[in-house]
Amino acid sequence: MDFVRTALTALLSIVALFAITKLIGYRQLAQLSAFDYINGITIGSIGAELSIAEGKEFWEWLIALVVFGVVTWLLSVASDRSIKVRRVVSGRAIVLLDNGKIYDKNFKRAHMDIHEFQMECRKSGYFDLSQVQTAVLESNGSISILPVSRTRPATPEDLALAVSQETMCANVIMDGKIMDKNLQNLGYDITWLKKQLKRKGESTVSDIFLATCTDDGVLTVFPRADREHRDILE
Known part of the structure; x- marks a missing residue:
């Protein structure tokens, strides 16, 4: 009975944590503020105790x-509505750093030393601080960098080039299965897709990992690899 009780409480703990996560909302770990991070750890710890x-x-x-x-949810709502609370x-x-x-x-x-700052700059690709115009420590702990104009990469606008606007790609085949809804939202059908695949020499949908x-x-097609990739990262 103890085993069954533990299994049931653990299951209820997972359900409760899932419900609270849905209530609070999704954020990447890098986007969490210190308050969010501490609350996340506390809620997880309580959930672990709840399971046993x-x-x-x-x-x-x-x-x-x-x-x-x-x-946590109420404070999140208050932060969205009030700059002072935020x-x-x-x-x-x-x-x-500025100018x-x-x-x-x-x-x-910020409780940060110069060595840590230089490390974060190097991680962003700036090994020379003279290339940094402004560096800002964000509330989530990340550092945003505005490069000096003369050292930043040139853009098509700088070169007076006319370029077409790129748009998001939709997955039309995943794991060998056609994503009908995505295909329809693009204004195409399965017949069109199969014709495009035939032009690219891909006749079997199940052999395609992603398109x-x-x-x-x-259309961009990524077929399944017949053999493992040579490992050169050890």
């Missing part, structure tokens, strides 16, 4: 889990 709790203790952990989830909960961006000047006081506010298509009908 029994009797009255089980309901106490469940109530704590719900309270944490609801409070600044308190999520924090504010901090300028670390060749490093702001020492802001480094202390994407743009709004203007450009």
